[in-house]
Amino acid sequence: MAAERGLAMATCTAPVNIAVIKYWGKRDTDLILPINSSLSVTLHQDQLKTTTTAAASRDFTEDRLWLNGKEADVGHPRVQACLREVRRLARKRRGGGEDTATLSLSYKIHIASENNFPTAAGLASSAAGYACLVSALARLYGLEEELSEVARRGSGSACRSMFGGFVQWQRGERPDGTDSLALQVAPETHWPELRVLVLVVSGEKKPVGSTAGMQTSVETSPLLKHRAEVVVPERLAQMMRHIRERDFEGFGQLAMRDSNQFHATCLDTFPPIFYLTDVSRHIIALAHRYNAHHGHTKVAYTFDAGPNAVIFLLDEAVAEFVEVVRRSFPPSTNGDQFVRGLPVGSAVLSQELVAAVVSEPVPGAVQYILHTKPGPGPQLVDDPSQHLLGADGLPRSRA
Amino acid sequence: MAAERGLAMATCTAPVNIAVIKYWGKRDTDLILPINSSLSVTLHQDQLKTTTTAAASRDFTEDRLWLNGKEADVGHPRVQACLREVRRLARKRRGGGEDTATLSLSYKIHIASENNFPTAAGLASSAAGYACLVSALARLYGLEEELSEVARRGSGSACRSMFGGFVQWQRGERPDGTDSLALQVAPETHWPELRVLVLVVSGEKKPVGSTAGMQTSVETSPLLKHRAEVVVPERLAQMMRHIRERDFEGFGQLAMRDSNQFHATCLDTFPPIFYLTDVSRHIIALAHRYNAHHGHTKVAYTFDAGPNAVIFLLDEAVAEFVEVVRRSFPPSTNGDQFVRGLPVGSAVLSQELVAAVVSEPVPGAVQYILHTKPGPGPQLVDDPSQHLLGADGLPRSRA
Incomplete structure (x- = not known):
């Protein structure tokens, strides 16, 4: 929190996450309580992150919000729910009376948020967005408690972006949602060999939004109903075991099965x-075909509410599989930017592999591949030059 | 059964059927016992049928089989199962001793079978084929009992092609399969307005055969498992009620839901x-979109183990919906043969309808539409000139 001329400001970054046991369906649409627990891997912010600056000042005349540089509706019920919950917790913490040393809860706020990746590309931008909003607001008001319950009110899966590594969103039982929280299963350092490839598929916007679709x-x-009640509880326990044991065969198989079942x-x-x-x-x-050729699970796919594929694999398989994808979906342009993110080595494919795996290439079907890995939860940005809002409380113009 | 120079011959035709409560999965792969009951509509043989001639003679030196004019493997286990079961029933009926007036069960047989539609186009050709085989064999041996149990041994869904109209294949409980039979729910005359459009989709062969796939x-x-145990029993009862009441709204909705669930x-x-x-x-x-535009269920789709769509609708909707399909999937050729089968009147689409329903046409995606309706079960062909085998017991050459 930076304060100058009555202006308080905090900036955080937050990650996207990709579920390997999927969330689909709410039992309470207002509180955003899910019909089943879910489990995700938090992706590294070096490749995919949201940055959010929250500022408060006695000089602000109204709450305002900018998303990727454009002013947006700060009255959105989910934004308001997060704001209300953070302020409620701050008020509770202060035990009532206002203290001149702390930021007044009556000040209007300005929020600016940016993604380093295209919004609504099916890359869970709302999860990162709300996790980041809640993290920045919490910093602004000096909250230190675990806030996944608040992030959940913005977007269900956002609660999982409040932690790094491997994260469970437990369904909870209470009608008020106080036990519907995210819990870290293992930190991002737990499985150092694990890698993630996002295969960004061309065109076609999402036909049905996930909020409407899941209801x-x-x-x-x-x-x-059967999945939520019977299948997921078993699978969640299995998946936690596979993660703890770093059992890629079990992890990958179950991730694929659960994606298919969703x-x-x-x-x-x-x-x-x-x-x-x-x-x-x-x-x-x-x-x-690739797994069959190798006789075991080397890669595992999972798909959310969009056509992009997320592939889990171990580092030793990355170069070969990326080459397989390149041969199967030849880039329509010169392919310069076909692989992005973490470096990928080169690989020569054996003729047997090509014959068994690369059948009927579909040129241009995959736009690009983003190479990333599990990463940490939300981070505070200490460097004031990184704030998205200027000293006037308005978005900084970027050259 | 025609007998000349020691040659006995019988010819039957049989229909295809399309399930509205789907069969998928066997609890006994040898006896072909399903994990759930199913329900289908038998389609009219004027548009889709198999014709089979079965002949027996003391002069035949071996069993032989011709499919669409080409010799095929008569030793196929499922063909053998049907042959064995029919002979077993004939033997039982005769109470042991051979009678000179009846056809000897020791004679070798010749079988010829033809479809009036492309085989393996996902049009349930195996159901019509085995129903026809069993019907022709039964005639040859003078059997008069209900033989859906025998047809089931050829192909599960073949048992439903042993009746016209609306047919249930009841799962049965006995391990020997003697209660896993087809039962007519209502004859083809029960719902005179009901029509069927088969939208034959271009290209792409079936990726996984249904026999392997279902297991x-x-x-x-x-x-x-949940579908078979919990969902289907409820749906089967509902579907029988909709059919009895000729409730197209209920029938169509449930047919679509069940296709999607399969x-x-x-x-x-x-x-x-x-x-x-x-x-x-x-x-x-x-x-x-078409149903939404009309505010109720005017058409209902169902898909089997292939990309072809089968559309149920009432006669008054045929002309309009065919025109909608023509506009949505413009024929790639001149469109002469785009609509086949029963005549279809012409329809002029309102601008509102076109605007609401016809979006982004996909030229050539539908090869042709076959217009048909519910029809009767297997038929005996009395006219000897229609036999597929000649007096020499070999397929007739067709000019």
């Missing part, structure tokens, strides 16, 4: 929801 | 099975 599923899919419940929704496209099908088939 | 599903899909269990299989393609998705979305 239609809750109302119409008999299979989702999309199965979308198809069992009425009217049905399709997030997987023919390109996703090609990627899935490719992963199974 | 992988039984072994790996937790959702299929494909959901395919996706929940590991590795996942995809029968729906992007074209199927387009057809599904089109049907929902």
Whole structure:
């Protein structure tokens, strides 16, 4: 929190996460309480992050919000829910009376938020966004407690972005949601060899938003009900064991099965929801051929509410699999920027591998590959030059 | 049965059927006993049928089989199972001793079978084929009992092609399969307005055969187990009520839901099975937009283990919906043969309808539409000139 001329300011960054046991469906749409627990891997902020600056000043005349440089509706109910909850906790902490040394809760706030990746590309930008908003607000008001419950009020999966590494969002039992929290299963350092490739698929915007889609599923899919009640509790326990044991075979198989089952419940929704496209099908088939060729699970796919594929694999498999993807989905341009993120070595594919795995290339179907790995939770940005708001409380103009 | 120079011959035709409560998975792969009951509509043989001639003679030196004019393997276990069961029933009927007036069960047989539609186009050709084989053999040996149990041994869904109209294949409980039979729910005359459009989708052969696919599903899909045990029993009772009451809204909605759920269990299989393609998705979305525009269920889709769509609708909707399909999937050729089968009137689409329903046409995606309706079960062909085998017991050469 920086204070000058009555202006307090805090900047944080927060990560996206990708679920390996999927969340789909709320039992309480207002409090955002899920019908089942879920489990995710937090991705590294060097590749994918949101940065948010929150500022408060007695000179501000209204609350304001900027997303990626454009002013947005600060009255959005979910933004308001986060703001209200953070202020409520701050008030509780202060035990009532205002203290001149602390920031007044009555000051209006300005918030600016930016992603270092395209919004709404199916890359869980809302999870990073709300985790970052809550982290920045908490810093601004000097809160130190665990705030996944507050982030959950912004976007369900945002609560999982409040921790690094491997994170469980436990369903909880209480009607008020106070036990529907994120818990770290293992830190990002737990499995140093684990790598993640995001295969960004071209075109086609999301046909049904996840908020509307999941409630239609809750109302119409008999299979989702069974999944939430019976299948997920078993799978969650299994997945935690695989992670603890760094058992890639078990982890990868279960991640793929759970992704498929989530999309199965979308198809069992009425009217049905399709997030997987023919390109996703090609990627899935490719992963199974690749694993079959090697005789064990070397890569595991998972898909959220969009066509992009997220591939888990160990570092030793990255160079070869990236080359397999490049051969299967030849870049439509010169391919300069086809691989982004962490460096990828070069690999020569054996003829047997190509013959067994690379069938019928689909040029241009994969836009680019982002290479990343598990990473830490939200971070405080200490350097004041990194604030997204200037001393006037308005977004800094960027050259 | 025609007998000349020691040659006995019988010819039958049999229909295909399309399930509205789907069969997927066997509890006994040898006896072909399903994990759940299913329900289908028998399609009219004027549009889709198999014709089979079975002949027996003391002069035949070996069993032989011709499919669509080409000799095929008569030793196929499922063909043998049907042959064995029919002979066993004939023997039982005769009470042991051979009678000179009846056809000797020791004679070798010749069988010729033809479809009036492309085999393996995902049009349930095996159901019609085995129903026809069993019907022709039964005629040859003078059997008069209900033989759905025998047809089931050829192909599970073949038992449903042993009746016309609306047919239930009841799961049964006995380990020997004697109660896993087809039962007619209502004859083809029960719902005179009901029509069927088969949208034959271009290209792409079936990726996973249904026999192998369904057993992988039984072994790996937790959702299929729940579907078979809990969901289908409820749905079967509902569907029979909708059919009895000729309630198209209920019938159509449930048919769509059950088709989607079947494909959901395919996706929940590991590795996942995809029968729906992007074209199927387009057809599904089109049907929902069309129904939404009209404010009620005018058309209902169902998909089997292939990309072709089968659309149920009432006669008054045919002309308009065919025009909607033509506009949504403009024929790549001149469109002469785009609509086949029963005549279809012409329709002019309102601008509102086109605006609301026809979005982003996909030229050439639908090869042609076959217009048909519910029809009767297997038929005896009395006219000897229609036998597929000649007096020499070999396939007739067709000019």
